[in-house]
Amino acid sequence: MSARGRFAPGQVLFGGDWSPEQWDPATWDEDLELMRRARVNTVTLGVFSWSSLEPTEGAFVTDWLDEILERLAAAGIGFFLATPTASPPPWFTRAYPDALPVRADGTRLTHGSRDTYAISAPAYREAARRITRRLAERYGRHPGLRGWHLHNEYGTLDHGPHAERAFQVWLAQRYGTIEALNQAWTTAFWSQGYASFAEITPPRATQYLPNPAQAIDFRRFSSDEMLAAMIEQREELRAAGSTAPVTTNFMLPTWNHLEQWSWAEQEDVVSLDHYLDTVGPDAEAHVAYGADLARSWSGGPWVLMEQNATGIRLDGRTLGKGASRMLRHCLGYIARGSQSSLFFQWRQSAGGSEQWHGALVPHAGGESRVFESVMRLGEVLERLAPVTALPADGPLIAAEVAILWHADGWWALETPDLPSSHLSYSAEVRATHRSFHRAGIPVDFVAPLADLSAHRLLVVPAQYPLSDAQVAWLEEYVHGGGELLVTYLSGLSDEHLRVAIGGYPGRLRDLLGVRGEELLPLPAGRRVQLSDGSVVEEWTELLTATDAEVLATYTHDGLAGLPAITRARRGAGHATYVSAGWTQESRDAHLAALAAELGIAPTLPGAAEAGLEAVRRRGDGVEHLFLLHHGAAPVTVRGNGQDLLSGASARDGLRLEPGGAVVLSLAPETPIHLLED
Numbered sequence: 001m002s003a004r005g006r007f008a009p010g011q012v013l014f015g016g017d018w019s020p021e022q023w024d025p026a027t028w029d030e031d032l033e034l035m036r037r038a039r040v041n042t043v044t045l046g047v048f049s050w051s052s053l054e055p056t057e058g059a060f061v062t063d064w065l066d067e068i069l070e071r072l073a074a075a076g077i078g079f080f081l082a083t084p085t086a087s088p089p090p091w092f093t094r095a096y097p098d099a100l101p102v103r104a105d106g107t108r109l110t111h112g113s114r115d116t117y118a119i120s121a122p123a124y125r126e127a128a129r130r131i132t133r134r135l136a137e138r139y140g141r142h143p144g145l146r147g148w149h150l151h152n153e154y155g156t157l158d159h160g161p162h163a164e165r166a167f168q169v170w171l172a173q174r175y176g177t178i179e180a181l182n183q184a185w186t187t188a189f190w191s192q193g194y195a196s197f198a199e200i201t202p203p204r205a206t207q208y209l210p211n212p213a214q215a216i217d218f219r220r221f222s223s224d225e226m227l228a229a230m231i232e233q234r235e236e237l238r239a240a241g242s243t244a245p246v247t248t249n250f251m252l253p254t255w256n257h258l259e260q261w262s263w264a265e266q267e268d269v270v271s272l273d274h275y276l277d278t279v280g281p282d283a284e285a286h287v288a289y290g291a292d293l294a295r296s297w298s299g300g301p302w303v304l305m306e307q308n309a310t311g312i313r314l315d316g317r318t319l320g321k322g323a324s325r326m327l328r329h330c331l332g333y334i335a336r337g338s339q340s341s342l343f344f345q346w347r348q349s350a351g352g353s354e355q356w357h358g359a360l361v362p363h364a365g366g367e368s369r370v371f372e373s374v375m376r377l378g379e380v381l382e383r384l385a386p387v388t389a390l391p392a393d394g395p396l397i398a399a400e401v402a403i404l405w406h407a408d409g410w411w412a413l414e415t416p417d418l419p420s421s422h423l424s425y426s427a428e429v430r431a432t433h434r435s436f437h438r439a440g441i442p443v444d445f446v447a448p449l450a451d452l453s454a455h456r457l458l459v460v461p462a463q464y465p466l467s468d469a470q471v472a473w474l475e476e477y478v479h480g481g482g483e484l485l486v487t488y489l490s491g492l493s494d495e496h497l498r499v500a501i502g503g504y505p506g507r508l509r510d511l512l513g514v515r516g517e518e519l520l521p522l523p524a525g526r527r528v529q530l531s532d533g534s535v536v537e538e539w540t541e542l543l544t545a546t547d548a549e550v551l552a553t554y555t556h557d558g559l560a561g562l563p564a565i566t567r568a569r570r571g572a573g574h575a576t577y578v579s580a581g582w583t584q585e586s587r588d589a590h591l592a593a594l595a596a597e598l599g600i601a602p603t604l605p606g607a608a609e610a611g612l613e614a615v616r617r618r619g620d621g622v623e624h625l626f627l628l629h630h631g632a633a634p635v636t637v638r639g640n641g642q643d644l645l646s647g648a649s650a651r652d653g654l655r656l657e658p659g660g661a662v663v664l665s666l667a668p669e670t671p672i673h674l675l676e677d
């Protein structure tokens with residue numbers, strides 16, 4: 001476990017974003033009383049408070065925050081303090097109009113919302129450092145400070161003149177010479193050859209398609225540039241003597257502007273804002289996905305910084321979650337390493353842009369069904385304090401399956417004019433994760449070049465660009481005995497999105513033992529069957545097996561009889577290639593069968609089929625088996641464990657009703673069985 005993976009607050013942090021600057025002192029009193037009743041122990045302050053803290057340039061007003069911190073201290077409630085730099089105030093915009101972000105089409109944005117900053121603008125960076133320094137000097141050693149929440153969801157892309165200069169510097173460092181850049185970007189195409197770095201712009205509105213290598217480099221640059229801004233803030237805190245842990249909140253699932261592995265290295269603890277995008281059973285799978293990503297980025301425990309307390313936004317409607325589900329979701333995150341259940345937000349705003357967003361205290365106030373369930377949640381979370389202790393060594397969750405994750409895959413599939421514009425990196429990765437989740441098998445995500453010694457199976461979904469080093473890493477894994485499964489859209493190009501010619505997927509052709517000649521997306525809605533009975537959609541390829549075994553062939557049109565799924569033996573391991581887009585059901589069946597063949601067992605055999613989610617979180621000399629029952633019929637488990645929530649023993653059998661949850665405390669590796677009902 002990495003050093004950054006040691007965040008152990010001794011209790012589950014419970015609470016949310018609190019914005020006292022929106023309310024009067026009478027409401028503060030009521031808030032603190034409601035927090036006491038709900039057993040809230042943590043709030044996040046200051047996320048968008050810049051104009052309240054610095055109403056005019058250089059004039060700081062902190063009395064209100066001093067008073068809030070005094071009241072929190074008296075109530076025994078800790079806090080994350082945010083740097084408010086995601087929302088520069090109007091005075092800043094008026095004084096430094098060049099620090100407003102510019103869209104690719106040239107539109108310069110203005111204040112009146114939030115996130116309007118040009119990350120490379122010197123005036124913005126200086127103002128951000130100044131307010132950070134001020135907060136660090138005043139509050140950096142406060143005993144209630146649980147950590148620094150730097151900025152909020154970094155993610156504004158700027159295509160303006162400041163970004164242009166910074167992009168040129170970044171490119172000069174990356175490529176060294178303009179000739180190397182011209183080569184990497186294939187600028188001979190459409191007369192784009194550059195004579196110097198000074199001629200290069202961020203991708204902006206162009207008459208026709210932009211250069212894909214320029215597009216992906218701009219995404220990488222933007223992530224690095226925002227990371228540099230975050231590091232500057234962290235350095236201000238440290239210079240002021242504050243040693244509190246530092247985090248910034250990542251966001252899932254809608255957009256992805258950060259390369260999370262490099263960011264996580266610069267944080268003391270990873271935190272995530274996670275908003276569900278479905279109300280069906282897939283919401284539970286989505287919780288598991290977000291939590292597994294956050295734990296993997298962190299290399300250990302992490303902080304769930306935000307989730308919606310009451311609603312799931314779907315197709316323009318905010319649909320209710322329900323209290324039982326809310327509780328199971330909180331437990332699902334904690335089972336997978338979260339040290340918190342924090343929410344956006346504590347009190348539902350009366351005005352402003354997000355006045356209809358859910359909160360722990362709804363507009364109706366403390367006398368409400370929502371708040372009743374919040375109090376119940378507080379009780380449950382208090383009993384889970386023992387879960388937050390960390391194992392002396394080894395991972396929080398023992399997973400033998402790894403899925404490769406890298407933002408390059410996401411960004412590559414967002415470049416225009418690919419063979420299909422209906423490709424989504426996150427959909428492909430999520431579908432892969434969902435299959436293992438449905439099988440009840442724990443999963444880690446891994447970075448390229450990660451140590452894979454604990455992982456018997458590595459799945460590479462849709463990782464379109466692969467560098468030489470990444471290809472060598474995959475080869476070494478397989479030759480050393482690893483089982484690799486690669487899905488279509490992986491390894492088509494090098495890191496500059498240059499197709500590796502001679503047959504697809506060019507970067508992995510030798511390892512996979514195949515040679516593809518044509519990429520053949522299927523028309524919308526068309527599904528075809530393979531010889532092994534699996535059904536595929538979206539994508540097929542004209543493929544031959546050079547020295548791989550053919551596991552399944554196509555049966556349709558001009559591809560009938562040709563390989564669709566192959567497996568090559570390499571050294572002590574195997575490399576499987578899936579050249580077509582499995583439907584979810586086919587993917588589920590194949591991945592579960594492959595895991596079974598490798599002897600990778602579900603956490604609790606039979607549980608997933610009954611709708612029972614089972615996750616074993618390792619602790620200090622103890623394990624906690626989380627059992628979350630999303631199914632429709634009661635189930636009974638038995639084994640030598642005790643439920644932290646009810647105190648009941650499972651020795652003679654413990655029954656879970658639909659919607660129920662238990663957290664069994666066990667000696668390490670104690671078996672628990674699911675009984676037939």
Ligand code: GLA
Pocket residue numbers: 152153251273275306344354357
């Ligand atoms: C983000 C932000 C919050 C709030 C929520 C609403 O995650 O960090 O300030 O806007 O979304 O879902």
